[in-house]
Amino acid sequence: MATLSLNYVLLIAIPILVVLTLVITFLLVVLLKRKSKNSSSSSSSSNSTSSTSFRKSIIDKSQISNAIDIGYSPADVRSCIYAGGKLIYSAALKERKRGGQVFTYKELELATDGFSPENVIGNGGFGVVFRGTLRDGTEAAIKVLHREGKQGEREFRMEVDLLSRLHSCYLVALLGYCADQQHRLLVFEFLPNGSLQGHLHPAAPCKQHRRRAPLDWCTRLRIALDCARGLEFLHERMNPAVIHRDFKCSNILLDHNFSAKVSDFGMAKTASDKVNGQVMTRVLGTSGYVAPEYASTGRLTTKSDVYSYGVVLLELLTGRVPVDSTRPPGEHALVSWALPRLTNREKVMEMVDPTLQGQYSKKDLIQVAAIAAVCVQSEAEYRPLITDVVQSLIPLVKSQDSMSSRYHHQIVVPVS
The missing domain is CATH 1.10.8 (Helicase, Ruva Protein; domain 3)
Structure with a gap:
């Protein structure tokens, strides 16, 4: 009876022990797997951290x-x-x-033969511009800025900052600069045909440009379009817009093909996004080019540049300077003299630069005169956007280019 009872107990106990063993084994396996996973994750994290640190x-x-x-x-x-x-x-x-590159003063001194007077290609209130050759053989225009007061330093910083960000074929490129101790110099691409002012209003001949032929009508139209595109880039492609504030003939430079580029951004300002693009600032600029509302109130907008552009357009039309006290009374200021005549076809013809010798399209001349008239309106709101000026000039330039192309490709057959 006792033997039967023991067998009965063993019969029950053995399956229970087997089940418990399996359960314990399963739990141990699960725990080991979790531990292994955590260890792997920790190792991976450590490796990732060290990898990041290494990349850093x-x-x-x-x-x-x-x-x-x-x-x-x-x-x-x-x-x-x-x-x-x-x-x-x-x-x-x-x-x-x-x-651009950072130059030492010594490098630029060597490039200009010790800033030789023979290499001077420009001189103004901002400083002196020298023609130079850099170490790699690149020709450059090297501007030595005056260091009188804080204005010179501000202009230097503005040009470096803006031209490091502005890249357009209608703007003069900055190759580099020098801020060596007290010296402040800017290095620009060299444009062999100088400034528009040197062609429209030539002074005494210099060694670099002994004699310049007058600009023909087709070239003047292309210069007008190039300048407008330069301002369009500043006004429309930049955010916020950049206002040049000193747009004038002497700041328009010409390359070997007489393509024009806008230069000199020392007085430029960025327009405000908050007050209709207006900037309140002290009045700076060149007499004859400054917009009336800017001169009287200090309110500067992109339309102020449009006014200055209109003055340059009048110079291209008439060959006159913006302010000329040697002329008869009533003709001293170009804008006030030209404005009443720009809408009269007969008087427009009388205004044309005599050096053109009648070699221009009368139809195109009247259209350009109309563009100039709206650009120099005394009320800024009546002036067009520079984009509208560009669109108005494009067909005129294309027409002139096609006429020029047809002229050059004519075949002359000798008469027997």
């Missing part, structure tokens, strides 16, 4: 290397690369590199 180290070294190559000081490097203790991809370095 690489970025630091490459960016610092690039920065040193283009002339940043160690302090500049840290301020450009780090923001709030976090590493960022520094677009500033790319802009600086793209914006």
Whole structure:
């Protein structure tokens, strides 16, 4: 009976022990798997951190290397690369590199033969411009800025900042600059045909330009369009818009093909997005080119540049300077003299630059006169956007170019 009872107990106990063993084994396997997964994750995280740290180290070294190559000081490097203790991809370095090279004063002194008077190609209130040859053989226009007061420093910083960001075939390119101790110099691409002023209002002949032929009508139209496109880039492609504030003939430079580029951005301002693009600022500019509302109130807008553009257009039409006290009474100021005549066809013909010798399209002349008339309106709201000026000039230039092309491709058959 006892044996039967023991067998009965074993029969019940053995399956229970087997089940418990299986359960415990299963639980141990699960625990081991979890532990293994956590360990792997921790290891991966550690590797990722070290990898990130390694990449960070690489970025630091490459960016610092690039920065040193283009002339940043160690302090500049840290301020450009780090923001709030976090590493960022520094677009500033790319802009600086793209914006131009940093030169030493000695390099530019050698490029201009010790700033020889024979290499002077421009002289004005801003400073002196020298023609120079850089170490790689590139010809350049090197502007030595006057350092009188804070204005010169502001103009230098404005040109470097703007031209490092502005890239257009209608704007003079900045090749580099020098901020060596007290010296402030700007290095621009060299444009061999000088300024528009030198062609329209030639002074005493110099060695670089002993004698210049008058600009023909077709060339004047193309210059007018190029200038308008330069201003269009500043007004319409930039956000906020850039107002040149000193647009005039002497700041329009001509390349070997007489294509025009706008230069000199030392007095430029960025328009405000808040007050209809207006900027309240002290009045600066050149007499005869300054818009009336800007001169009287200090309110500067893109329409102020349009007025200055209209004055340049009048110069291209008439060959006259904006202000000429040697002329008879009533003719001293170009705009006030020209405005009543621009809408009268007969009087427009009388206004034309005599050096053109009648070689122009009368139809095109009247259209250009109409554009000039609206650009120099005394009320800014009546002036067009510079984009509208561009669209008005394009068909005139295309027409002239096609006529010129037909003329040059004519086959002359000798009469027997």
